[in-house]
Each structure stands twice: as structure tokens, then as C-alpha cells.
Amino acid sequence: MLTREEILGKVRNIIVNHFDIEAEKVTENLNIKADLDADSISIMEFVLELEDEFGTEISDEDAEKIETVGAAVDYITNNL
């Protein structure tokens, strides 16, 4: 079972690679849409990368609620 810290590390890696941002800037409060200027395609790609990385399925309704990095980590932690 992954710890919350390990999940955060993996989520951070995905964001660094996907949005081309420095790792230090990826905090739990980072808002994916507003701070990373992500459009709907970019957000969908991010959600699919989360699904592939953690082998879980995120419904469209749940995906809409994932606004920050912390929310993504919480979702993965509670649904693994």
C-alpha cells in the first residue's frame, strides 16, 4: 500500500512531465486549471495519466472535483 507521501511524489512527477513545470512549484495547493492554465484536453490527459499510474478508474463526475494537486492525492489515497 502506498503512503500519502509516495502518492504525492508520483502525482508530482506526472504534473512535472505533463505541464513542464519545476517540481518545487508542485505544492498541494496548486490549482491545476487556474495555476497551470490547463484546458479541458490537458486536464483529461492528466486524469488518464493518473488512471494509468495508479491502475484506478476515475469517473467524469469525480474528475471534475479534482481541482488541486492535494485533491488528486486525496482521491487516489481514498480509492486505491
Add this chain to the structure above:
Amino acid sequence: MKIAVDAMGGDFAPKAIIEGVMLAKQEFPTIEFQLYGNEEAIKPYLTDDTHIKLIHTDEKIESDDEPVKAIRRKKQASMVLAAKAVKNGEADAMFSAGNTGALLAAGLFIVGRIPQIERPGLMTTMPVFGNKSAGFDFIDMGANADNKPEHLLDFAILASYYAEHVRGVKKPRVALLNNGSEASKGSDLTKKTYALLEQEPGLNFIGNLEARDLLTGAADVVVTDGFTGNAVLKATEGTALAITSLLKESILNSGLKGKLGAVLLKDSLKSMKNELDYSSHGGAVLFGLKAPVVKTHGSTGPEAVQATIRQIHKMLEQHVVSDLVAYYHEKSQLESID
């Protein structure tokens, strides 16, 4: 060479798709075709099953399905399975005549982009009047609603590469669709794109092109954003259809003299119709992905399927996608040094 085929997409699927594959098999006997779809519906048209892998599935994406939801929920749909085969490296390219939006979503979210290309564009080869063998590559026909100047630069690089290596055009002339020919004309997007295209060393950029000159052969590649591209494409199709029906109506209402005239002009009218038909150039490529994903029209017949497979074969034979991956990798390395 392995091509994943969505056998259930299109108005006349699987009949037209499988008949087209059978025609293509005669032309390219070594290609392995992976057919995704209903086995029972496919088999009657399968006249030769050598180099054919039939993967049965009952599920398919309908023409009115909401694209992203469909590919996320219908995980066993023929289109989704074909895209997954490409993603997993089991196939080199994908063909479909199904729901365009769903294919764009499958290409983008399952096959995936070339990392440095932020947004893939939908490209097709359009006819040039007066020269049946010529054409120009038009990108983006509507894969995107909003584009940035950098996206249009990518479109220009991709389509220029295609024109040169797939259609054999030397130093393709690249133009930007705009509302005037001067560099200062247009929207913020076209002005910024103009500056980027002008600075790109590998492109033979010839400047702006107005929509009325599109079909004259003034450029080999025409670049625009997805919203404008889609509107222009539909306006062009609509105009052609309106002229054809107007012509028909005028002949029918013109009495014996007009009908006699039409009989005398039959061959010329037929040749005009052939010139308008650009399906021989193949289908529309969702360009910028990790592998060729090509869409042909939903109401397509076997010959157009064959032409699209010929186009995919050429793209694979010329290593179009792998060369572009290498090009972008090198470009990003150079940019990181700068």
C-alpha cells in the same frame, strides 16, 4: 506493417470497410490487418483471410455518441480496441470511418500525442481545380476549437513534412489562411503565427492566402486554426453542393433545349464531378500523434477505404511519424541548450 481497422465505424460498415480492406490486400499483400468488430457481420465479406486477424467485439461507438464519454465508457468498442492496439505497440497505425469526434478523442487520449506537440491537427489533402493530380494539404480542419500561434507553427511543420514525403512535393509552399495577403492583416492569432512561420528555418513560407484562392493551387500547404478550418471546409462543401443542385434544377426546368444541352455536356459534367472528388488522396490524418490515425468519410465506399489504406502505407513506409518524433526531440534539445 500492421494496421488496426475499426471495422464497425461508418454508414456502410462493416461491408464497405471489409471490401475496401480486401481491395487493399491485393495491392499490399504483406500488410497485416487487425479487424476489430462483430465477427458474424464481418465474415461474409472476408473473401481472403490471409494476414487477417479478426478480433471480435459486440460493442461499437455510434455516430451520435458523445465523443469523450463514449471512448471512456465503451471500453470494448471496436474503435477503442483498435486505438489500444496502437498504444500497446501491437499495430503501427489505425483506420476508422466512424464518429469523427470519438476518433479524435481516441487518438488524443489513447494513442497519445508526440510530447512536444501540444495539440494535434486534422489534415486532409484537398483538390486543386484544373490539375487533377495536384492538391494541397489543409490543416486544422476542426480538431481544435481554440488554437495558439505555436499550434499553427506545429501544423505547418507537420503538413509540410507530409506534402514532401507522402505526396512528393519538393519544398512545399506553406501559406497561412488570412483575410488579406499583407503581413499586417488579420487577427492577433494570424499576426503572431505569421511571425513564427517567417522565422522557422525549415519552412518554405510564402505568406498569407485568402480563402478565395484556396482551390487555385497557390500553395501546397494551408495552415489555419481548427475553428476557421472547419468553417472554411463546410463553406466550400456547401458551395459545391449548392452549385451542383442549382445546375441540376436549371437543366430540369429548361425544357427540351436545356436537356439536350445537358446530354451533350454529359462527359464534361462527369469530368467536373471527378475533379471535385478528392477521396483518391485518402482520408483525414489526425496529425501530431505517436502513430498515424486516419479517418475516412462515414459514407465512404470500398475504393475510398483502399485509398486511405494506401495513404497509411505510404506514411508508414516513409517513417513520417518516427522522423517527426526525432525532429521534435532534436528541436527541444536545441531549445534547452539556448
